[in-house]
Amino acid sequence: MLFSDSNIARFISENFEPVWESVRPVPTVRIDFGNGRVVTRTLHGNIATYICSADGQVLDILPGIYDPATYADQLQQLSLLAKFVANYAPGSRGTVLASYHSRQASHLSEQKQPDRFVLTEIPKALKDMTKARIERPALILLRPVPGPAGPVSKNGPAESAAANLLETDSHFNETVRRQQIHAYLAQAGQVTPPDLTKWLYRDVLHSDLDDPYLGLGETLFSSYPFPEKVVR
Amino acid sequence: MSQKKMFAGMLAGAMASWSCAVTLAQDLSTLPQDMRKMSIEAPTKRIMSSSSSTTIPISRDVFVSPKVKPGLVRWHQDFATACSAARTSGKPVMLFQMMGRLDDEFC
Numbered sequence: 368m369l370f371s372d373s374n375i376a377r378f379i380s381e382n383f384e385p386v387w388e389s390v391r392p393v394p395t396v397r398i399d400f401g402n403g404r405v406v407t408r409t410l411h412g413n414i415a416t417y418i419c420s421a422d423g424q425v426l427d428i429l430p431g432i433y434d435p436a437t438y439a440d441q442l443q444q445l446s447l448l449a450k451f452v453a454n455y456a457p458g459s460r461g462t463v464l465a466s467y468h469s470r471q472a473s474h475l476s477e478q479k480q481p482d483r484f485v486l487t488e489i490p491k492a493l494k495d496m497t498k499a500r501i502e503r504p505a506l507i508l509l510r511p512v513p514g515p516a517g518p519v520s521k522n523g524p525a526e527s528a529a530a531n532l533l534e535t536d537s538h539f540n541e542t543v544r545r546q547q548i549h550a551y552l553a554q555a556g557q558v559t560p561p562d563l564t565k566w567l568y569r570d571v572l573h574s575d576l577d578d579p580y581l582g583l584g585e586t587l588f589s590s591y592p593f594p595e596k597v598v599r
Numbered sequence: 600m601s602q603k604k605m606f607a608g609m610l611a612g613a614m615a616s617w618s619c620a621v622t623l624a625q626d627l628s629t630l631p632q633d634m635r636k637m638s639i640e641a642p643t644k645r646i647m648s649s650s651s652s653t654t655i656p657i658s659r660d661v662f663v664s665p666k667v668k669p670g671l672v673r674w675h676q677d678f679a680t681a682c683s684a685a686r687t688s689g690k691p692v693m694l695f696q697m698m699g700r701l702d703d704e705f706c
Binding site: 392426 | 664669670671672673674675676677678680681682684685686688689690691692693694695696697698699700701703
């Protein structure tokens with residue numbers, strides 16, 4: 368579990384005010400082999416990490432499950448995003464945020480790497496200007512990253528298939544799903560998590576919360592040869 | 600359960616079975632002696648289909664996942680509390696949304 372990783376847990380506790388909530392019970396699959404052995408699994412992956420301002424407005428979202436390295440990297444980026452937006456006057460933060468999402472959505476739709484936030488030293492000329500600027504330890508800039516977007520495997524061939532699968536999921540989250548989220552937030556204006564939870568689960572994570580079968584009904588029932596034995 | 604109630608339950612079950620058996624016997628008595636397998640099974644199937652459910656009964660045993668510690672993160676109780684803390688600390692809120700519960704083993 369991601370939150371049992373001490374480095375990730377420490378980073379979260381030091382940089383965020385964390386909270387978790389359940390949107391519905393998790394689907395569980397149980398196979399009773401009839402000999403005393405029962406295997407229980409959950410259909411996981413339907414998770415989302417929202418980063419919000421103190422007034423509850425959504426700044427950005429990480430959709431789905433990630434490998435620990437990518438998750439930590441993206442949390443750091445979103446921590447910088449929050450600081451970046453907070454540097455602006457309250458009246459212009461909405462515009463800055465919409466511009467950020469629009470730019471990232473555009474990059475991803477063009478198969479380019481999204482821009483990244485970087486911390487940089489304050490130039491000497493700026494340091495000399497005002498006391499407030501001197502007290503700011505560094506500037507946060509949004510900079511382009513050269514090269515096309517693509518998966519960067521951190522696992523060698525000896526690593527487990529599960530880890531590679533998680534990296535594939537992370538890449539999909541960071542390209543296809545993240546592009547959808549950036550495009551949505553670029554247009555949405557100020558929204559809180561309840562405003563977009565149903566959209567996120569239905570259109571991005573493909574688990575419609577209003578559907579009791581979470582979109583699996585067709586798969587489960589359409590070709591099952593014993594419809595009279597199906598309990599719905 | 601008292602012995603009286605148990606006996607009443609058993610009696611009701613026996614009466615239902617007996618009623619079924621009589622219906623089946625009456626059905627079979629009208630049929631000729633020399634019959635094929637399918638012909639013999641058909642009336643029985645008719646009775647069974649009218650007296651029993653066509654679906655598998657839903658198990659009332661609800662699976663309860665064991666509780667676990669939700670990782671090493673110090674979580675706030677709810678979103679409002681996290682927002683309140685964020686106004687004091689200046690940190691952004693991180694909302695982890697999921698199906699299931701983070702403090703369940705199966706989540």
